[in-house]
Amino acid sequence: MDNNYRVPQSLLALVVIILGAMYYYAAYVDIPTPEDTVIEFYEAYFNQDYSLAAENISVFWAAQLLPEYADQEPAELLADRSTLEAEAAQFFTMVEQQNPTPPDVSIAVNPAYTRNGEYSALVVYELTQGSEPISMEIAMLIKETDRFYIINIYPLQEANLKDVQEFDMDALDTDFKAILES
Numbered sequence: 001m002d003n004n005y006r007v008p009q010s011l012l013a014l015v016v017i018i019l020g021a022m023y024y025y026a027a028y029v030d031i032p033t034p035e036d037t038v039i040e041f042y043e044a045y046f047n048q049d050y051s052l053a054a055e056n057i058s059v060f061w062a063a064q065l066l067p068e069y070a071d072q073e074p075a076e077l078l079a080d081r082s083t084l085e086a087e088a089a090q091f092f093t094m095v096e097q098q099n100p101t102p103p104d105v106s107i108a109v110n111p112a113y114t115r116n117g118e119y120s121a122l123v124v125y126e127l128t129q130g131s132e133p134i135s136m137e138i139a140m141l142i143k144e145t146d147r148f149y150i151i152n153i154y155p156l157q158e159a160n161l162k163d164v165q166e167f168d169m170d171a172l173d174t175d176f177k178a179i180l181e182s
Contacts, residue, residue: 034121034148035109038139041150042107042127050092054085058142058149060179062088074182078144104130113161117169119143119176124156124164138164142176 032040037056044052054062059077062084063069069077069084077084106128113124121141127134138156141148156164 031147034116034123034139034141035111035114037141037148037150038123038125039107039109042125045092045096046101046105046107048096050089050096051085053092054088056150057085057088058144058151059084060142061149061151064152065091074179078180102129105134113138113164115164115167115169117173117176119180120169120172121148122164122167122169124161140172142179144180 041053041056044050044056059081060074063072063077066084066087069080072080107125108128109123109125113122115122119142121143123139123141124136125139126136136156136158138154139150140152140154142151143149
């Protein structure tokens with residue numbers, strides 16, 4: 001039996017090219033939508049994966065949760081994302097220990113009310129427990145660098161859904177751009 005078979009060099013090069021293309025796609029093409037960000041945040045939180053939940057929040061929201069960061073400049077917060085994510089995950093763990101999420105909670109995004117700007121987005125969703133609605137909320141997102149992150153969450157009444165559709169996204173974009181550039 002002859003075992004002198006060698007893997008062709010072109011096959012090794014093809015593997016390297018495929019791996020590079022996969023990395024490029026994941027890093028630069030497959031950027032989550034604002035709806036994906038909100039869903040991933042809640043699903044991670046409900047599954048007690050607080051590190052993943054923290055990866056979906058803005059450093060500006062994290063700074064609101066963590067008072068030791070309240071006085072930092074936006075550029076400092078953006079540069080310190082990994083530390084803020086780790087500390088926000090610890091914060092979520094502490095909150096969940098003191099006030100656990102009820103079982104069977106899920107999220108349903110209402111894409112008809114999603115609004116996207118250049119630096120901002122609004123996502124309307126409903127939290128349910130089993131088949132019963134718990135609350136309707138709106139997440140405000142900011143595009144910090146390459147993608148959108150949740151900067152805040154507000155309760156929303158059904159009577160105010162029309163206001164979401166009429167919301168001035170240009171003004172919000174201007175405000176968020178000013179924050180990011182300061």
